[in-house]
Amino acid sequence: MIDSPIITELRLPTRLGFEKVAMNTAASVAQIMGFSPDRVDDLKTAVAEACINAIEHGNEMNELLGVVVTLSMDDRSLEVKIRDEGKGVPSDAHIPDIDRKMAGEETPRGMGMFLIQALVDEVEYGQETTGGYARLVIHLDARDEE
Amino acid sequence: MVTATKTKVDQSGDLAVMRFEGDITSTSEEAVLGYYKKLSGDTKKILLDFSKVPYLNSSGIALVIQVLMAASKVPQKVVCFGLSAHFVKVFTMLGLAKYTTLEPDEAAARTAVG
Numbered sequence: 001m002i003d004s005p006i007i008t009e010l011r012l013p014t015r016l017g018f019e020k021v022a023m024n025t026a027a028s029v030a031q032i033m034g035f036s037p038d039r040v041d042d043l044k045t046a047v048a049e050a051c052i053n054a055i056e057h058g059n060e061m062n063e064l065l066g067v068v069v070t071l072s073m074d075d076r077s078l079e080v081k082i083r084d085e086g087k088g089v090p091s092d093a094h095i096p097d098i099d100r101k102m103a104g105e106e107t108p109r110g111m112g113m114f115l116i117q118a119l120v121d122e123v124e125y126g127q128e129t130t131g132g133y134a135r136l137v138i139h140l141d142a143r144d145e146e
Numbered sequence: 147m148v149t150a151t152k153t154k155v156d157q158s159g160d161l162a163v164m165r166f167e168g169d170i171t172s173t174s175e176e177a178v179l180g181y182y183k184k185l186s187g188d189t190k191k192i193l194l195d196f197s198k199v200p201y202l203n204s205s206g207i208a209l210v211i212q213v214l215m216a217a218s219k220v221p222q223k224v225v226c227f228g229l230s231a232h233f234v235k236v237f238t239m240l241g242l243a244k245y246t247t248l249e250p251d252e253a254a255a256r257t258a259v260g
Contacts, residue, residue, distance in 0.1 A: 016172065016173070017171075041232035042232070048201075049203065099244075108208035109208040111207065114240075115240075
């Protein structure tokens with residue numbers, strides 16, 4: 001029984017590639033909590049995409065800024081909050097259309113937010129005085145019971 | 147840091163196997179599209195080998211889509227193999243399974259490409 005959330009926090013540089021630090025840390029915490037391998041993989045991809053958004057769009061690749069990733073675990077849920085120090089990211093998760101992409105009518109990119117939404121249980125985007133954030137949550141449930 | 151993508155191409159007649167090694171991300175344009183553009187003009191069938199790719203992000207998947215786009219115009223048949231179950235799911239969620247086949251291994255991919 002966890003009385004108050006257990007917090008793990010990372011501060012990442014605004015540099016592509018460092019999303020892997022966050023995704024692997026999130027994976028380790030999720031494994032400790034007992035999430036199934038499938039759900040851990042889902043979380044890894046979602047966290048990586050959210051960090052990339054923070055680096056590329058929130059902080060606009062400005063290496064003077066950082067990305068703070070806070071993992072908060074309790075008995076049944078893991079929350080991962082990714083905060084940039086810039087303007088945040090747009091909150092609309094556009095549904096990518098593969099037919100339009102293949103026809104050249106839509107950019108091949110722009111799939112990250114859709115993946116985040118699809119791979120975790122809750123997503124919230126917002127803006128604080130220090131910058132923007134994405135909050136991802138996964139809940140332990142029947143999918144994680146063997 | 148992101149592991150730079152390496153690409154090796156095995157060409158045999160009209161079949162090319164593009165073997166990727168390392169992460170596939172936004173920095174992989176030369177490794178994916180660059181190598182695709184250098185394939186022999188006789189290439190009608192392409193296998194994309196992801197068995198040594200531990201990490202793909204959405205920007206890397208966008209490069210795969212660009213290969214599929216270009217291949218569809220020739221036309222060339224593209225079959226992917228070696229993706230983990232997670233990335234088979236991600237590719238399917240994004241709709242790529244409509245334009246390529248996702249096989250578990252090279253033998254199945256060679257059968258699928260014909």
